[in-house]
Amino acid sequence: MIRLEGVTKLFPGQARPAVDAIDLEVPDGRTCALIGASGCGKTTTLRMINRLIEPSSGRIVVGGEDVTRADPVQLRRHIGYVIQGVGLFPHKSIADNVATVPRLLGWDERRVAARIDEMLGLVGLDPATFRGRRPASLSGGQRQRVGVARALAADPPVMLMDEPFGAVDPVVRGRLQREFKEILARLGKTVVMVTHDINEAIRMGARVAVMREGRIVQHDTPDRLLGEPKDPLVMDFVGTDRALKRLSLMTAGEAASLATPPPGVPVVESSSSVQDALSAMLSAGSDRVAVRDPDRGSRVLTLDAIRALAAPDQPASASEL
Amino acid sequence: MTGAYVTWIAGHRSILWRTFAEHVTLSVTALAIVLVIALPLGIGLARRPRLAAPVVGIVNALRTVPSLALLVIMLPVLGTGFLPSVVALTLYGLPAVLVNTVAGLRDVDSNIVEAARGQGLSEGQNVLRISLPLATPVILAGIRTAAVQIVSAATLAVFIGGGGLGELISAGMGLLDIPQLVIGALAVALLALVTEIAFGATERLVAGRLLGSTA
Amino acid sequence: MDWILNNPETLWEALVQHVIIVAEALAISLAIALPLGIWSARRPRVYALVLGATGILYTIPALALFALLIPIMGLGQGPALTAIVMYSLLVLTRNVVVGLRNVPGDILEAADGMGYGRWRRLGAIELPLALPVIIAGIRLTVVTQISVATVGAFIGAGGLGDIIFQGITQDIGDKVVVGAVFASALAILADESLRFIETRVRAAGGLE
Numbered sequence: 001m002i003r004l005e006g007v008t009k010l011f012p013g014q015a016r017p018a019v020d021a022i023d024l025e026v027p028d029g030r031t032c033a034l035i036g037a038s039g040c041g042k043t044t045t046l047r048m049i050n051r052l053i054e055p056s057s058g059r060i061v062v063g064g065e066d067v068t069r070a071d072p073v074q075l076r077r078h079i080g081y082v083i084q085g086v087g088l089f090p091h092k093s094i095a096d097n098v099a100t101v102p103r104l105l106g107w108d109e110r111r112v113a114a115r116i117d118e119m120l121g122l123v124g125l126d127p128a129t130f131r132g133r134r135p136a137s138l139s140g141g142q143r144q145r146v147g148v149a150r151a152l153a154a155d156p157p158v159m160l161m162d163e164p165f166g167a168v169d170p171v172v173r174g175r176l177q178r179e180f181k182e183i184l185a186r187l188g189k190t191v192v193m194v195t196h197d198i199n200e201a202i203r204m205g206a207r208v209a210v211m212r213e214g215r216i217v218q219h220d221t222p223d224r225l226l227g228e229p230k231d232p233l234v235m236d237f238v239g240t241d242r243a244l245k246r247l248s249l250m251t252a253g254e255a256a257s258l259a260t261p262p263p264g265v266p267v268v269e270s271s272s273s274v275q276d277a278l279s280a281m282l283s284a285g286s287d288r289v290a291v292r293d294p295d296r297g298s299r300v301l302t303l304d305a306i307r308a309l310a311a312p313d314q315p316a317s318a319s320e321l
Numbered sequence: 322m323t324g325a326y327v328t329w330i331a332g333h334r335s336i337l338w339r340t341f342a343e344h345v346t347l348s349v350t351a352l353a354i355v356l357v358i359a360l361p362l363g364i365g366l367a368r369r370p371r372l373a374a375p376v377v378g379i380v381n382a383l384r385t386v387p388s389l390a391l392l393v394i395m396l397p398v399l400g401t402g403f404l405p406s407v408v409a410l411t412l413y414g415l416p417a418v419l420v421n422t423v424a425g426l427r428d429v430d431s432n433i434v435e436a437a438r439g440q441g442l443s444e445g446q447n448v449l450r451i452s453l454p455l456a457t458p459v460i461l462a463g464i465r466t467a468a469v470q471i472v473s474a475a476t477l478a479v480f481i482g483g484g485g486l487g488e489l490i491s492a493g494m495g496l497l498d499i500p501q502l503v504i505g506a507l508a509v510a511l512l513a514l515v516t517e518i519a520f521g522a523t524e525r526l527v528a529g530r531l532l533g534s535t536a
Numbered sequence: 537m538d539w540i541l542n543n544p545e546t547l548w549e550a551l552v553q554h555v556i557i558v559a560e561a562l563a564i565s566l567a568i569a570l571p572l573g574i575w576s577a578r579r580p581r582v583y584a585l586v587l588g589a590t591g592i593l594y595t596i597p598a599l600a601l602f603a604l605l606i607p608i609m610g611l612g613q614g615p616a617l618t619a620i621v622m623y624s625l626l627v628l629t630r631n632v633v634v635g636l637r638n639v640p641g642d643i644l645e646a647a648d649g650m651g652y653g654r655w656r657r658l659g660a661i662e663l664p665l666a667l668p669v670i671i672a673g674i675r676l677t678v679v680t681q682i683s684v685a686t687v688g689a690f691i692g693a694g695g696l697g698d699i700i701f702q703g704i705t706q707d708i709g710d711k712v713v714v715g716a717v718f719a720s721a722l723a724i725l726a727d728e729s730l731r732f733i734e735t736r737v738r739a740a741g742g743l744e
Contacts, residue, residue, distance in 0.1 A: 052648055073653045074651065075651070076651035077651035078651075079649075081646070081649030083642055084642070085641075085642030085643075085645075085646075086642065086646070087640075087642035087643045087645055087646025087647070088643075088646070089643060089646075089647070089661060090643070091664050091665055091740070100650050101650050101651060104652065104656075160649075
């Protein structure tokens with residue numbers, strides 16, 4: 001668990017604190033996305049957790065230990081860190097990059113070697129192909145994968161990610177987001193990630209904290225954030241298409257009701273998003289789709305049900321339908 | 322201590338003046354010849370990359386030759402005196418100006434040159450009105466380096482009978498006359514520093530005017 | 537070229553002496569410039585001062601610098617080495633600083649975030665990545681040192697400059713030319729070998 005209690009950062013020579021007495025709790029195994037415009041204090045908050053920036057006041061507890069009392073260098077070896085620029089060491093091979101923290105921790109070389117292969121496999125890079133290569137010969141997406149493998153190598157319980165997909169193109173970004181969300185959940189990592197992209201925040205975060213001028217304006221599940229933005233700023237930030245975004249959070253399977261679909265309507269998989277189901281309806285000129293689910297039989301999703309979901313004044317969540 | 326130096330200067334005004342004048346004449350002559358050779362050559366080479374590569378290579382090798390070696394290496398052929406000193410100093414200062422002229426002209430944004438050509442400027446006009454002004458800061462930096470190198474190396478001209486302030490150092494050493502040695506050395510050091518500062522200031526002034534920056 | 541044939545040992549000794557002076561000067565210069573560069577790389581005001589001071593030393597003509605050291609240190613290899621080192625500090629320190637400053641910020645941030653301590657980061661990440669620029673500085677410095685050491689014979693440093701000065705005093709043209717040719721060849725050889733090393737290190741460094 002990561003807990004911030006009244007954490008404040010006032011940089012010397014500045015009138016206003018960059019981070020102003022924030023409280024935040026991230027339960028074990030969950031991901032919290034910090035989001036906000038540039039200069040809102042999100043990156044400063046993240047960098048205080050591994051003490052790349054020293055907080056001016058407040059307490060930061062990671063796994064029950066007050067990190068403001070720990071030796072910062074030792075602390076960082078037990079917290080995974082991924083940044084936008086990746087920052088792979090260009091003079092070291094991919095294997096040596098991944099081995100960075102295990103070697104700093106003094107693991108024996110046999111264990112390190114096994115771990116390198118395991119980590120490369122985990123992030124979808126064939127160890128035999130990539131071990132000996134240099135970062136310069138990798139694509140942007142591959143570098144980002146190595147960056148995550150390097151951060152995970154010493155199996156830290158906590159991961160900090162600063163715009164981890166900022167440097168790759170949108171197509172690769174979407175794929176990496178899906179893959180890494182799954183990996184982080186499977187490994188049970190507690191994650192704090194910083195992003196300025198609302199789509200990334202709602203896709204990756206179990207919870208999203210919207211920051212402005214050093215404070216957390218709203219800290220909620222993605223669904224509630226989109227359904228009930230607390231103030232005009234949050235509403236502005238989540239965008240005018242927030243109704244559509246909510247639909248993308250839910251699967252057709254979650255939203256469908258039990259009924260026999262009429263013949264001739266479009267068919268969608270139960271794992272597709274409600275947004276995809278809506279597109280299928282619109283393109284076929286139908287007001288309903290059949291939802292195919294091998295386990296639960298045939299079901300139907302109607303345009304009316306989707307309307308009810310999307311209406312911002314009726315914040316129905318999928319489970320209530 | 323300082324008394325001895327003041328006395329020396331008071332008693333040797335004419336020799337101090339003569340060696341200073343020789344030093345400046347040597348340096349100015351060599352620098353002038355460097356400019357006359359290196360600028361047109363550099364402009365020509367900048368547009369002929371295939372020819373430029375070997376010439377710049379040779380000139381860079383010339384750059385590594387120790388100054389004393391360059392001064393004395395032609396001793397048997399050219400003998401001693403003003404002329405061989407000027408020849409050596411010219412060779413010594415040439416690389417900095419030539420290399421910077423070629424590099425400065427080549428680094429001018431090809432889009433700008435293309436745009437000028439599109440507006441109907443001839444090749445010659447293009448070089449004169451567009452490329453040269455844009456390359457001027459780099460060329461001036463080369464001239465500053467060459468000037469300081471020449472003033473510095475001219476100190477060694479004394480060893481091949483070229484005169485200059487090195488004469489005071491050499492004579493001071495031979496006679497174990499510390500005031501003469503030190504005053505000669507200080508005069509040369511000062512001349513080199515003034516050259517560096519004066520050329521540096523000109524460089525900033527011209528660059529500021531040409532490129533419209535406030536630097 | 538009769539002189540060479542009659543005096544191969546004198547020439548060899550002068551050459552070895554020259555190489556030794558330069559090697560000693562390089563070792564001392566590095567011992568000063570490396571810490572100075574590391575210290576001033578992230579302190580702009582200190583760096584400005586260092587550049588100003590070493591820049592003035594670099595501008596003073598070699599013969600003048602040697603002459604100015606005579607009243608303080610007398611003649612011989614001591615003052616000669618001192619002057620050569622004074623000459624080397626500008627280029628070496630500057631290249632150490634430029635090399636360190638060129639290391640991209642995200643690499644340093646990643647290293648910090650991963651738990652490198654300050655000195656370990658310097659040794660394992662920063663210096664290896666700055667190495668090509670530092671070696672370029674060493675190349676330039678060695679060429680300058682070979683040149684300055686030639687003039688150093690004037691105050692008794694020995695080396696190939698000695699052959700040149702003796703040739704001038706004894707009025708033996710061959711001897712002067714042989715000294716000059718060997719000094720030039722040594723400088724060009726040093727330049728080329730260090731350039732070769734620089735290219736290899738740059739390629740191995742992996743920086744684009």
